Amino acid sequence: MTSVRINDSDVELPDQASVVDAVAHTTGRELTSAGAPVDGGRLGVAVALDGEVVPRSRWAVTELSAGQDLEIVTAVQGG
Amino acid sequence: MEIAPLSIGDYSLQSRLIMGTGGITDLSALEKALVQSGTTLTTVAMRRYSPDTKTSVFSMLERLGIDVLPNTAGCYTVKDTVLTAELAREALETDLIKVEVIADEHTLLPDVIETLEATEQLVDRGFTPLVYTSDDPAVALRLEQAGAAAVMPLGAPIGTGLGILNPHNIELICSRAGVPVVLDAGIGAASQAALAIELGCSAVLVASAVTRAQDPTAMAEAMRLAVEAGLHSARAGRIPKREHALASSPAEGIINPLEDLT
Numbered sequence: 001m002t003s004v005r006i007n008d009s010d011v012e013l014p015d016q017a018s019v020v021d022a023v024a025h026t027t028g029r030e031l032t033s034a035g036a037p038v039d040g041g042r043l044g045v046a047v048a049l050d051g052e053v054v055p056r057s058r059w060a061v062t063e064l065s066a067g068q069d070l071e072i073v074t075a076v077q078g079g
Numbered sequence: 080m081e082i083a084p085l086s087i088g089d090y091s092l093q094s095r096l097i098m099g100t101g102g103i104t105d106l107s108a109l110e111k112a113l114v115q116s117g118t119t120l121t122t123v124a125m126r127r128y129s130p131d132t133k134t135s136v137f138s139m140l141e142r143l144g145i146d147v148l149p150n151t152a153g154c155y156t157v158k159d160t161v162l163t164a165e166l167a168r169e170a171l172e173t174d175l176i177k178v179e180v181i182a183d184e185h186t187l188l189p190d191v192i193e194t195l196e197a198t199e200q201l202v203d204r205g206f207t208p209l210v211y212t213s214d215d216p217a218v219a220l221r222l223e224q225a226g227a228a229a230v231m232p233l234g235a236p237i238g239t240g241l242g243i244l245n246p247h248n249i250e251l252i253c254s255r256a257g258v259p260v261v262l263d264a265g266i267g268a269a270s271q272a273a274l275a276i277e278l279g280c281s282a283v284l285v286a287s288a289v290t291r292a293q294d295p296t297a298m299a300e301a302m303r304l305a306v307e308a309g310l311h312s313a314r315a316g317r318i319p320k321r322e323h324a325l326a327s328s329p330a331e332g333i334i335n336p337l338e339d340l341t
Contacts (some may be wrong), residue, residue: 078124079099
């Protein structure tokens, strides 16, 4: 298992987990390797890994290593 | 009167009333207000994903066919602002960004130094920045020179409902601007939205005034009508201001002229 920080919480993911796996874990949605929801629609989520945005096109090929810090964000109500 | 779409960079804004989505917990009440406002562009904030976000405002806006305008609310520095904008672009697939860099949480006033630097960097990165700023005409010009696609001066501090505290400054900003001016923040009543347009603003952004009104749907309609009235009024050409009265009824043929009373 690999332990990473997601939105300030420690999360255990399988070894060689990628950003896609982290997003699927956090959102509870099944994702294609392209980062799109299997059930259709738009995900509306973005990821920063150690302070750098990871484009959706690179989610599947970005493998996580222990101790890395992920921010997974989405749109919420706001002025 | 036909109201033409407003060009903000490459984006075409249909309704001149931009709405915010904060300040209301009841999503169905928010939906009714948004529909009644006729808005076609509505702000959202970017925050950490939480399980409660599932029936999100994003999917609601998508269902209503309303475009999203992500903001950088909560940012104090250039670095956080640029990262938030990049995340918003990635998550929501839009180049539009409402740049909002505040100085402190008590006044929520914009930090114009950080705002200017953030605007320059976001332009370099291909964003279309709509920039929240103070009502300082000199700063508004600097933001435009830095590449702001629209400048959004405040009428009064966020959430105060105090209206347009310095109409002269707003008018001066509008008269010199080469990009659209959107009045942002401070509006409390519909008359103030009409005034913003009469002063030369191209559009108005309203959040708390609607979402925290006693009847958000009714206030949303009032705002829509006020913006429309403002556009009519601005186009109609108001009379010049005078120091003394100017009668509109004829001066001749008055019965009981004043001299007879003496």
